[in-house]
Amino acid sequence: MATMSRKPGICVSRMIPELANLPEPILAELNALGQMRKLAAGQLLADAGDAFDTIGFVTDGILRMQKTLPDGRQHVVGLLVSGDMFGRVFDGPMQFTLEAATDCTLLNFRRGPFEALLTRCPELDRIILLQFLSEIDRSRDWMIVLSNPRVRGRLAGFLLMLCTRFHKVEHLFGTMNGRLTIRVPISRADVSQLLGARAESISRAFHALADDGILDIIRPDLVAVLNMEDLAAEAGEPELIDAISDEILTPAQGKALH
Amino acid sequence: MATMSRKPGICVSRMIPELANLPEPILAELNALGQMRKLAAGQLLADAGDAFDTIGFVTDGILRMQKTLPDGRQHVVGLLVSGDMFGRVFDGPMQFTLEAATDCTLLNFRRGPFEALLTRCPELDRIILLQFLSEIDRSRDWMIVLSNPRVRGRLAGFLLMLCTRFHKVEHLFGTMNGRLTIRVPISRADVSQLLGARAESISRAFHALADDGILDIIRPDLVAVLNMEDLAAEAGEPELIDAISDEILTPAQGKALH
């Protein structure tokens, strides 16, 4: 157990590809500062309002970011997957609750030393800045999906988002019997909170898409896309078809889902 | 006219308070680099996909950020008000279209020199980083508003957002006959695109809130809040009441709207 706490094998650049191009001494410092942590599905990482003295990266699994309203409703405002950063740099308390949506592995840094390193290393600072920029873009993409007036359309947009934005995550999608298959990483209740609908409506929307031959619901958390064009049309974003054929329907992917 | 192009009176720190604490030489450089520009309502600033070689700040008026979908729908994904930054730093083309929602005044920098300055000045870099952070928070707040399943609730959330996030903007709200009055800075059509509804539904939602004694619609773009608690309850965010009583219902504000 003593060897565990000495975190013998940490290799930041391997776990977070975005950091790989940093100068060697900085990587060494990051390796020394980083702490691995595992989280079981459902576990709470940080609560809104916490000081939460940690900057971290998701290396495996999915974190759910949400706001718990006083009336008990929970609003999911984003999913963090492998490579995504969380925590607040040079800034106040957490605005949102972080919870493990699946079993997770995290790479954590204590905030103080990380900020100090950030101040000393412009390259790292630049990477963080770009992370933030892409996070902003992602939020705006969510907004577009959420602006779709129909639940079916929002669900279609959500599924496409899983394909385009989160497709790098292992097992999030793959092929099964030669069909493009998406792993829905969160429960119907979570999807409904994310998409601004009731869980029943989400369920009906899933099955409506299935009835129209667009999806095949293999399991509640596993759907095969039978007709990508129609799915994109439902989402009202035909342009996404290009992105999908470019990024996804390439021979590169083919791992089986379990 | 020659004097116009020499931009004689630019004082960045006065126009963007966030920049005021920068070291004197940096401010001088910013003053030298900055270009003022005025935009009439409805004018296009940048289109999605543009290289758009500009980093800028809004100093007056409101910019609308939106995406035009291939099917013609337009989705507003955010409003930029005084103090907000736009443009892409160290990054690719614009993801969204920028259009003046009202007459605007902008403070523009050419991207190259601005990035160079950013690289040389960690203090400026820090400020930009924090701007991005607050932009992320704002996007997530939008997501929560958009997650409200009912149009009335989304509209209520939007109005509260105008109070809390945009209340610093001059004339956005104030008092009129002793009542808290909100200036709705964009058209019904824009609101509907932002909130994922039809303009007709937005209009009906406004009048439904008025019929329930929550709002008084003075003009289409000017509403008085008669019952803040109920408005917050409609939005499903009772916690906002605290923020509002703290931030707004203080003796500080009292300017009249025109």
Added chain:
DNA sequence: TCAACGCATTGATTTTGAGCAATGAAGAGT
């Protein structure tokens, strides 16, 4: 083995909002 539980689904009913069309109301240009 059998409850108990969480989650997804289905059914029935009511409300909401989209969709389409028409009417006002204010402003710009002639």
Added chain:
DNA sequence: ACTCTTCATTGCTCAAAATCAATGCGTTGA
């Protein structure tokens, strides 16, 4: 004055989704 335009509003119909209620279904735990 008048037209033309743009925007907000209203009326109407019908589809979509919320809401309430109940059922299946797999897992956990006694």
